[in-house]
Amino acid sequence: MMLLASSTLALVARLANLQIMQHDQYAAQARSEHWSRDKVPAHRGAIRDRNGYALAITATTYDLYLKPKVSGPVTAANTAKALAPLIDVPPEKIMATLTGEDKGKALVAANISYATGEKIRSMGLPGVEAVEKVRRFYPEGNLGSTLMGFVGKDGNGLTGAEESLDGDLAGIAGLLVYERDSTGEPIPLGINSLTPPEAGADVYLTIDRYIQRLAERELDKAMEKHKASGGTIIVMDPKTGELLAMASRPAFDLTKIETDLAQLNPKDSKQVALFRNRAVADVYEPGSTFKIITMASAVNEGLVNANTTYYDGGPVNKYGWNIDTWNGKHFGQETMTQLLQHSNNVGAVWVSDRLGTDRFYKYVRLFGFGQATNVGLAGEGRGQVRYPTEAGWYPVDLAVNSFGQGISVTPLQMITAASAVANGGSLMQPYVVKRIEGPRGTRSFSPVPVRRVVSEATSRTLREMLTKVAEGENTVLPLAAVPGYKVAGKTGTASIPGPGGYTSAATIASFIGFGPSDNPRFIILVKIDEPQDSPWGSLVASPIFSSIAKQTFAYLQIPPTDTALALANR
């Protein structure tokens, strides 16, 4: 009797423990087994160029796998017969895989259309597995890879515009809550509720796919011709700050991104560097292209004009450092325009002396060096400027900074600053997104003037001076000229600093130019890293500018200034 009573008491206690004390825990477990909450992924928006052509676009496809030895030969034959016409694979091949040696499931067809994949899945063929896969397609191939970036396996943007604009592109995932049976399948008459996903927005870049391809082709050709270690080409509308093209090399291949990522070794800096957008992330010493900034500052301060002369009597010594011209030649008395045409370092030092430390660095700051441009792309560099108030600045820095050494800038900063000189004096914020069209409406982006840097008059003077530099008689090599058109620009050949000072042989050859000179529609920065055949910007970068400018004039339907000359150079 006692035994019965104590057993009953124990049973009651256990029941009380389960149903009262542990109620919440078991109730939660029951709910989790009974209710299922599935995330419904949103369709990722497309990245398009300024004219609406898709550069990256998403669609759902199926990959088809076969598992050997799941069925007998007769069933396998029937499966092969049913499957072959759907995936355009010979039935013999399917049969061989299904009846062959069991080495795990084998991929027999990739990127099958959604409808075909669904059909195959509904057929329930033994040994056949159709796996749904959301894929990012690149209709223009590897165009603008470092600019656009890529998405990871989970569909999130990892670099470039895919990363920077992920919030707009990704959309909002939906949620499906439903009752499920013991096998995990939804109960047909059970309660279910779906919060539908919201598709991501389509992003329209300011990039023009034609100009982008033009820039990339020219860059690839130059890389091969000059056996360069890298390079960047940026094309921009100087009046608005819209980026029309942004190419950098070396770069990863968008069309092979899945396999490349699978083989990526994160510790290999060379491999990782392929994913960097060098146009916004890398810094370099701009060399003589920086003379545009030095000269614009002095003209704007009223210290010099195009015809102001100075005397170049040989190398100058500044605080113990000997500063010479790039080729050791000296020109005696020359004008400011000739200074730019000869790319005279001694002259640049003379101009910086007239400007003085305060005014020179005031303009360096005004032109936006040492600050991010806020272009809206991930990984943007700020450059490196040593100001007189900072530790590590030496008086000689003013002299060498005047011709673009001892100061580091990003290619994007440099072209943005040069745009201000070309467009009438306003520093424009560069931007890469033209508009975003999504389920919640359209957002358009307008040009943003940051500040006025130089006057209209200064801009006009510099445009005229730089036109003479690009195509004038006194220019060392007028390889930047475009027959029939007036273009303006400046070469740059910069030494590359290393841990032990400047390397002797390696240079960065560059050119910044715009056209038409009097009313610029585009500005182009060409930067070639470590060209092996010639170190000079005039020989390496100027012809690239000329080629891109010539084709861009035609593409943008800009009539030539001199029709006769254009016809003569057919």
Next chain:
Amino acid sequence: MPGGAAQRLVGAAGCEMDIAASKERAQELAGHGDLLAFLPLIMAIVSLASLLLLVQTSRVATAGYDIRRLEQLRESWRQRNYELDVEVSRLQSLERVETEARSRFHMVEPSGYVYVAVDTPPPVRAEVAPETTGWDESEPSVKISKHWWEAFFRPIFSR
């Protein structure tokens, strides 16, 4: 004997009571008879209600399956649209356009550009009258009836 007379009296009284109980019983039975008469009706109502519930449940189930099928169909069409977007983009790609231009139309890159300088100014763009929509906005010739009987009798009386 007075005791015997009393028993008879009691017997007579008991008999009277039996008759009263029988009458009440009879009345009760008559009431049950009314209930029994309604029983088939109640059963019919219950059956009908059950049938309706069954039909309703069945219809809900069918509709549920239909909704699911239509949702799958809608998803399938949506995915097809995305696929077509990809296809259109591929066909519009610069690489494909260039390949087609070179291989099918035997086009080559221009070696230069011809610009024709003309002295005469470009023609002034003529003002074009806005296109009509083709919609006749005049009063309709046939007056539309306001009442249903007018519409009903018009074919009979009008020629």
